Amino acid sequence: MPLVIPVFIPHEGCPHQCSFCNQRRISGQDRGPVSGHDVARTVTTWLARAGGRPGREVQVAFYGGSFTALDPARQEELLRAVAPFLARGLVGSLRLSTRPDAVDPGRLALLGRYRVTLVELGVQSMDDRVLALAGRGHDSGAVVRAVRLLREASLQVGLQLLPGLPGESRRSLMRTTRAVIDLRPDMVRIYPALVLAGSPLARMFHRGRYQPLSLAGAVVRVAWMKSRFAAAGIRVVRMGLQAGPDLEEALVAGPWHPAFGELVQARLMLRRTRRLLARVPAGEQVLLSISSRDQSLFRGQHSANIRRLAQLGLADRFALRLDPEQPRGTVRCLGRKMETRGQGPDEFAPAAR
Numbered sequence: 158m159p160l161v162i163p164v165f166i167p168h169e170g171c172p173h174q175c176s177f178c179n180q181r182r183i184s185g186q187d188r189g190p191v192s193g194h195d196v197a198r199t200v201t202t203w204l205a206r207a208g209g210r211p212g213r214e215v216q217v218a219f220y221g222g223s224f225t226a227l228d229p230a231r232q233e234e235l236l237r238a239v240a241p242f243l244a245r246g247l248v249g250s251l252r253l254s255t256r257p258d259a260v261d262p263g264r265l266a267l268l269g270r271y272r273v274t275l276v277e278l279g280v281q282s283m284d285d286r287v288l289a290l291a292g293r294g295h296d297s298g299a300v301v302r303a304v305r306l307l308r309e310a311s312l313q314v315g316l317q318l319l320p321g322l323p324g325e326s327r328r329s330l331m332r333t334t335r336a337v338i339d340l341r342p343d344m345v346r347i348y349p350a351l352v353l354a355g356s357p358l359a360r361m362f363h364r365g366r367y368q369p370l371s372l373a374g375a376v377v378r379v380a381w382m383k384s385r386f387a388a389a390g391i392r393v394v395r396m397g398l399q400a401g402p403d404l405e406e407a408l409v410a411g412p413w414h415p416a417f418g419e420l421v422q423a424r425l426m427l428r429r430t431r432r433l434l435a436r437v438p439a440g441e442q443v444l445l446s447i448s449s450r451d452q453s454l455f456r457g458q459h460s461a462n463i464r465r466l467a468q469l470g471l472a473d474r475f476a477l478r479l480d481p482e483q484p485r486g487t488v489r490c491l492g493r494k495m496e497t498r499g500q501g502p503d504e505f506a507p508a509a510r
């Protein structure tokens with residue numbers, strides 16, 4: 158895993174106030190713009206903290222604003238602050254986030270000079286109606302164009318999606334997911350829409366004009382998206398916003414959970430297990446195998462998965478084996494269990510607790 162040093166430039170370069178966004182609140186950075194000196198100090202601090210792990214890939218990331226929409230002089234100020242670290246080999250590359258409509262060949266040429274290797278686009282949705290209601294100021298065509306230009310500039314592409322925005326239906330979320338798969342990004346982040354204090358969405362929520370997804374509803378939708386992306390070989394590197402006191406303070410409503418990604422993984426694990434056990438005739442038992450590191454995912458939060466299997470009458474149809482070599486997130490059926498009494502030495506029947 159590379160060490161990613163985040164530098165927040167909240168709302169810098171943003172030509173629009175998107176309805177769901179309040180970067181100042183969630184980044185906890187409510188003072189003026191960061192200077193080149195601030196950037197250098199942040200990088201130095203992170204490198205010192207990470208000391209003792211030579212050879213680890215280090216990447217500086219500019220997040221929280223629309224980097225390529227900044228004035229070119231301002232972009233250069235921020236990029237130049239990292240240049241000495243690049244020259245000394247202390248930082249290997251940069252990544253940044255920006256808006257799809259702020260990508261053109263001229264702006265990308267500047268990024269190439271400072272070893273930017275990955276650009277993350279705030280896509281949110283590929284449904285033009287959802288984009289308009291969110292006040293994005295661009296349509297889905299801008300995303301398609303931006304991805305093509307990034308590819309032509311040999312940059313890696315990350316896409317950020319926000320299920321649960323106003324005007325989105327299950328069907329439009331499915332269309333968004335399919336459209337994103339067609340774009341073949343290198344990675345995806347999925348952040349279910351939250352109502353943040355001070356955002357236009359918070360005003361809509363207080364007036365009763367917006368209802369966020371429930372936590373359970375968001376888990377179901379994101380699990381579906383994750384499984385589609387996985388089937389297409391597209392990495393989902395994050396699900397749900399990073400926990401932190403600033404976010405918790407700014408949160409008005411919405412499907413937030415400090416371990417949202419784990420809830421999604423646990424749901425997917427339950428789905429795989431159910432599929433395998435559905436083929437097991439009543440009265441028979443099979444041996445399932447999971448990674449030794451997936452025990453808590455298999456159980457689910459507060460053993461929710463085990464309870465669900467019991468409700469479905471599937472809890473007594475398997476014994477579990479932990480395999481340190483098995484890839485994480487997978488469930489394998491090793492066939493019919495031969496012992497009729499008790500478990501083998503490395504098997505157990507998980508119980509709710």
Ligand code: SF4
Binds near residue numbers: 168173175178256279
């Ligand atoms: S979502 Fe992106 S473009 Fe919109 S206000 Fe937030 S940082 Fe700016």
